[in-house]
Amino acid sequence: MRCFRKRSMFPFLGFLITFLLFFNLYMDDGYVLEAEKRQLGETLMHPGNSERYVHTFRDLSNFSGTINVTYRYLAGIPLPRKKYLTIGLSSVKRKKGNYLLETIKSIFDQSSYEELKEIVVVVHLADFDLAWCENLVQEITRKFAHHIIAGRLLVIQAPEEYYPSLDGLKRNYNDPEDRVRFRSKQNVDYAFLLNFCTNLSHFYMMLEDDVRCSRNFLTGLKKVITSREGSYWVMLEFSKLGYIGKLYHSRDLPRLAHFLLMFYQEMPCDWLLIHFRGLLAQKDVIRFKPSLFQHMGYYSSYKGAENKLKDDDFEEDSIDIPDNPPASLYTNINVFENYDATKAYSTVDEYFWGKPPSTGDFFLIIFNKSTKISRIKIVTGTEDRQQDVLHHGALEVGQKSVDTKQGRQCTSYITLGEFKGGSIEVTNVDHKIGFDIECVRLVVTASQKEWLIIRTISLWTTQPVSQFIN
Numbered sequence: 255m256r257c258f259r260k261r262s263m264f265p266f267l268g269f270l271i272t273f274l275l276f277f278n279l280y281m282d283d284g285y286v287l288e289a290e291k292r293q294l295g296e297t298l299m300h301p302g303n304s305e306r307y308v309h310t311f312r313d314l315s316n317f318s319g320t321i322n323v324t325y326r327y328l329a330g331i332p333l334p335r336k337k338y339l340t341i342g343l344s345s346v347k348r349k350k351g352n353y354l355l356e357t358i359k360s361i362f363d364q365s366s367y368e369e370l371k372e373i374v375v376v377v378h379l380a381d382f383d384l385a386w387c388e389n390l391v392q393e394i395t396r397k398f399a400h401h402i403i404a405g406r407l408l409v410i411q412a413p414e415e416y417y418p419s420l421d422g423l424k425r426n427y428n429d430p431e432d433r434v435r436f437r438s439k440q441n442v443d444y445a446f447l448l449n450f451c452t453n454l455s456h457f458y459m460m461l462e463d464d465v466r467c468s469r470n471f472l473t474g475l476k477k478v479i480t481s482r483e484g485s486y487w488v489m490l491e492f493s494k495l496g497y498i499g500k501l502y503h504s505r506d507l508p509r510l511a512h513f514l515l516m517f518y519q520e521m522p523c524d525w526l527l528i529h530f531r532g533l534l535a536q537k538d539v540i541r542f543k544p545s546l547f548q549h550m551g552y553y554s555s556y557k558g559a560e561n562k563l564k565d566d567d568f569e570e571d572s573i574d575i576p577d578n579p580p581a582s583l584y585t586n587i588n589v590f591e592n593y594d595a596t597k598a599y600s601t602v603d604e605y606f607w608g609k610p611p612s613t614g615d616f617f618l619i620i621f622n623k624s625t626k627i628s629r630i631k632i633v634t635g636t637e638d639r640q641q642d643v644l645h646h647g648a649l650e651v652g653q654k655s656v657d658t659k660q661g662r663q664c665t666s667y668i669t670l671g672e673f674k675g676g677s678i679e680v681t682n683v684d685h686k687i688g689f690d691i692e693c694v695r696l697v698v699t700a701s702q703k704e705w706l707i708i709r710t711i712s713l714w715t716t717q718p719v720s721q722f723i724n
Contacts, residue, residue: 320449320511321446321449321511323412323446323449323450325446326410327408327409327410328387328391329391329408329409330402330405330407330408330409331405332374332405332454333405336456337374337455337456338372338373338455338457338472338476339372339373339455339457339459339475340373340451340455340458341361341373341375341460341461342378342448342458342459342460342461343357343358343376343377343447344378344443344444344447344462344463345378345379345390345463346379346380346381347381347386353463353464354377354394354464355393355397356466356550357462357463357465357466358377358394358397359397360465360466360467361373361461361467362375362401364470364471365470366470369470369472374405374406374407374408375401375406375407375408376408376409376410376454377407377408377410378410378411378443378446379391379410380411380412380446382414412443412447418515418518420439423519426519426521434519437523438518438519440522440523441514441515441518441523441526442514442515442518444514445512446511448507448510448511448514449507449508451504451507452504452507452511453504454504455504456503457501457502459475460497460498460499460502461498461499461547462498465498465499465547465548466550467546467547468544468546468547468548473575474492474546474575477576477578478492478542480579480580481578481579481580482580483580483622484580486535488503488506488530488534489502489527489531490540491542492545492546493545493546493547493548494541494545496524497523497524497527498547499545499547509534513530514526542600544575576631576712576714578599578712578713579621579622579623579713579715581599581619581621581622582620583595583596583599583617583619583620584617584620584661585606585615585616587608587609587615587616587617587698587706588609589607589608590609593605595617598708598709599711605707605708605709606708607707608705608706608708609705610702610704610706611644611698611702612701613699613700614697616696617695617708618663618693618696619694620662620664620692620693621692621693624653624689624691625690625691626684626690626716627683627684627691627694627713627715628681628682628716629680629681629682629712630678630679630683630694630712630713630714631678631680631710632649632673632677632696632710632711633676633677633708633710634677634706634708634709635707635709639705639707641704642704642705642706643675643704643706643707644673644676644696644702644708645700645704646698646699647673647697648673648699649669649670649672649673649694649695649696649697650669650693651667651687651691651694651695652664652668652691652692652695653665653689653690653693654666654692655692655693663693667693667695668687670683684716694711694713696708
């Protein structure tokens with residue numbers, strides 16, 4: 255299902271900022287009264303403009319309660335134990351092509367047995383053609399019966415009577431009426447899916463119904479989540495296309511569901527996601543490479559139009575994602591603007607950029623707890639700034655960190671190697687040293703007149719894959 259748009263979003267910003275005042279008032283309260291849930295359901299049953307929705311939501315206790323919808327269970331039932339990850343798919347009948355079965359197959363085929371134990375896939379059949387839904391459920395049941403029995407696959411439907419009016423909607427951006435209806439219904443489809451998935455797992459991943467997955471994508475996700483432990487985020491992105499590969503904390507799903515319902519007729523869902531992320535104080539996109547999911551559909555769910563979008567950052571086999579254990583980063587190199595040290599340590603497509611370093615300058619990583627490192631790879635410079643590399647430097651690892659007047663440091667270091675051509679890679683680190691590592695330090699061994707870009711710092715631990723899954 256496609257909701258990727260390229261037109262300007264600025265006409266809506268003023269209205270959205272106004273709504274922020276109301277949104278923050280109620281965001282952190284503890285519960286939603288049943289009467290207020292009924293009021294929300296009644297509001298959704300009738301046409302109305304955005305101003306009316308703001309008035310209604312002002313009277314709610316918060317945005318954290320689930321929406322009162324009675325779902326139809328078409329296949330499978332939720333298990334009592336929370337899983338690690340829910341993967342949500344919303345699908346409607348297409349005029350040309352149907353990729354849902356291939357998408358489900360890719361999710362399961364690209365996961366190991368250990369990974370499958372921590373995944374639940376929820377498919378929302380959001381088409382009002384009940385005969386089509388029934389036929390598709392029969393196909394899903396026949397092909398994936400063992401996953402349904404194991405509680406790994408659920409197929410649901412939100413009945414049509416719970417939908418708000420889809421007629422006479424606002425024609426923002428001069429869209430034709432059928433396009434407005436399509437994207438507005440899609441927002442509601444996603445809202446009901448998010449609402450259903452709130453308590454199934456700790457994290458939630460939204461995919462579209464025409465996607466293929468990289469091998470062991472869950473292991474990749476867990477590595478990224480672990481590396482960002484202690485940092486704040488609302489949405490992590492593992493594809494740059496549409497509503498593919500967007501990861502949330504499950505605790506935020508009720509708010510996101512309410513948000514999509516409130517503004518369902520205003521703009522496409524991926525635009526709304528940007529505003530939602532900003533309202534919860536994540537200003538910047540946090541997108542990881544390589545992408546773990548790829549769009550494979552040729553025909554869009556909107557009128558069967560051709561849709562050839564591809565993610566050129568996708569890698570079928572991306573298991574080599576670094577672990578990068580949680581750590582604090584320090585440097586005495588003069589940082590340029592906001593290209594700070596943390597940007598070199600994540601797999602987000604960004605980097606550290608500093609002014610010309612001098613002999614003895616350093617870039618230091620101190621782990622939250624000591625760990626066994628098997629491999630270290632550091633790359634400096636970029637394709638368009640090939641001179642901004644570390645011309646002379648050494649890679650060191652240390653132990654026994656202590657607080658000093660110059661900040662936290664390790665008491666002793668061992669040199670693993672020298673930079674060559676602006677990069678260094680050392681394997682079998684755990685076999686070359688006799689201690690668990692607390693610090694990784696890059697040291698400048700000769701001054702240079704060029705600036706310094708540290709593009710990536712990648713660390714792999716000796717933890718087996720199963721430790722990331724449990």
